Amino acid sequence: MKDKTRLVHPPHVLLPEGNRPLVAPIYQSVKFEHDTVADTLRSLRGEKDGFFYSRSANPTTRQLEQTLATLQGREDAIVCSSGVGAIAQTLIGLLKADDHVLCFVETYAPTRSLLRRTLQRYGVRHTMLSIEDDAGIERLLESTPTRLVIFESPTNPITRIADIGHITRQARAAGALTVLDNTLAGLHQHGDTDVDLFIHSLTKYASGHGDVMGGAVIGSAQQIRKLRPDFVLLGGVLDPHAAWLIQRGLKTYLMRYEAQSDAALHIAQYLEAHDRIARVHYPGLARHPRHELAASQMQHFGTIVSFDLRAGAAAGDRFADALKLFAIAASMGSPESLIIPPGLMGPHDLPAELGALAGIDPGTVRLSIGLEDPDDLVADIEQALAAI
Numbered sequence: 001m002k003d004k005t006r007l008v009h010p011p012h013v014l015l016p017e018g019n020r021p022l023v024a025p026i027y028q029s030v031k032f033e034h035d036t037v038a039d040t041l042r043s044l045r046g047e048k049d050g051f052f053y054s055r056s057a058n059p060t061t062r063q064l065e066q067t068l069a070t071l072q073g074r075e076d077a078i079v080c081s082s083g084v085g086a087i088a089q090t091l092i093g094l095l096k097a098d099d100h101v102l103c104f105v106e107t108y109a110p111t112r113s114l115l116r117r118t119l120q121r122y123g124v125r126h127t128m129l130s131i132e133d134d135a136g137i138e139r140l141l142e143s144t145p146t147r148l149v150i151f152e153s154p155t156n157p158i159t160r161i162a163d164i165g166h167i168t169r170q171a172r173a174a175g176a177l178t179v180l181d182n183t184l185a186g187l188h189q190h191g192d193t194d195v196d197l198f199i200h201s202l203t204k205y206a207s208g209h210g211d212v213m214g215g216a217v218i219g220s221a222q223q224i225r226k227l228r229p230d231f232v233l234l235g236g237v238l239d240p241h242a243a244w245l246i247q248r249g250l251k252t253y254l255m256r257y258e259a260q261s262d263a264a265l266h267i268a269q270y271l272e273a274h275d276r277i278a279r280v281h282y283p284g285l286a287r288h289p290r291h292e293l294a295a296s297q298m299q300h301f302g303t304i305v306s307f308d309l310r311a312g313a314a315a316g317d318r319f320a321d322a323l324k325l326f327a328i329a330a331s332m333g334s335p336e337s338l339i340i341p342p343g344l345m346g347p348h349d350l351p352a353e354l355g356a357l358a359g360i361d362p363g364t365v366r367l368s369i370g371l372e373d374p375d376d377l378v379a380d381i382e383q384a385l386a387a388i
């Protein structure tokens with residue numbers, strides 16, 4: 001063999017039986033081979049285990065899918081390149097022209113835009129209500145044939161809580177699927193409900209370090225088997241290296257989520273007692289309008305705390321500028337605490353009457369609590385509130 005050839009075909013280092021790496025390696029390979037054509041064909045027909053092409057399946061992304069499904073209390077999952085990718089590919093996989101979708105004004109803005117802009121072009125209809133409008137949800141599902149309900153709990157930014165049992169009962173009675181974007185609540189929560197499919201942005205708490213993007217849909221083996229061909233065709237695959245980073249992040253997921261959630265409650269309680277603040281939105285507070293419901297559905301109330309400043313929007317922007325430990329940045333679930341000031345918030349994509357239903361005040365500020373010492377975060381908030 002000449003050098004050129006040898007370099008293209010380096011030796012395979014196989015591990016002896018009974019010897020394995022403690023941390024699974026990154027299968028940074030697009031292609032996988034079988035020894036013979038017959039084995040390749042058997043594998044492609046599903047008669048034999050094996051991998052062929054990484055857009056369809058890869059051992060590193062497969063390991064992540066299995067970890068996520070177990071944590072969410074379901075049978076299987078598909079990962080893809082972002083949370084929005086998971087939402088778009090799931091909706092495209094489940095919907096066809098003339099289907100009707102129930103969604104909510106409090107839902108993540110790109111989800112609303114997917115329905116209002118993209119899927120509308122393909123003839124998918126939708127209705128938008130408020131997530132707290134239990135009677136409206138019941139009326140709509142009884143009167144309008146609906147293919148699926150997509151919702152969130154807690155909602156972003158003002159942490160409204162969906163009555164998940166009510167929604168899944170009404171949806172099941174009406175023959176509609178339920179899709180819960182469970183990103184804010186996290187992978188360990190809401191698994192005991194009757195939700196059909198969970199969607200997560202892995203960019204947030206799963207990876208946990210603000211350095212990698214990913215998304216997932218999680219559900220029964222049957223639901224996931226039906227969705228997978230569309231995910232493979234739409235092509236928004238998660239790179240094995242990103243999957244490996246997310247798998248690594250997940251090792252500390254529960255500890256991070258719990259610590260960040262505990263710190264968020266501590267900060268919410270501090271803010272509640274402050275005279276410059278009209279209202280604090282945090283489901284862990286007894287004064288939250290749906291605290292009892294949240295406590296019956298959740299073990300941890302999450303890491304997002306928002307509040308309405310009495311002095312309004314300009315004071316909110318000054319508050320954000322005065323903070324030293326909180327970065328003015330999008331997203332959540334990072335080790336660093338983050339702030340979204342009023343100037344960067346609001347349901348700007350919605351018509352005014354729907355936007356008003358979302359209940360975001362001109363002085364609403366959103367905090368995402370990180371892994372710093374909570375006492376340092378409180379001290380930083382205190383000096384910034386004094387500065388406005």
Ligand SMILES: *Cc1c(COP(=O)(O)O)cnc(C)c1O
Nearest residue numbers: 082083084108181183201203214
């Ligand atoms: C961030 C987020 C998404 C989108 O996730 P990306 O990974 O940024 O695409 C979807 N839903 C919710 C609730 C989110 O917070």
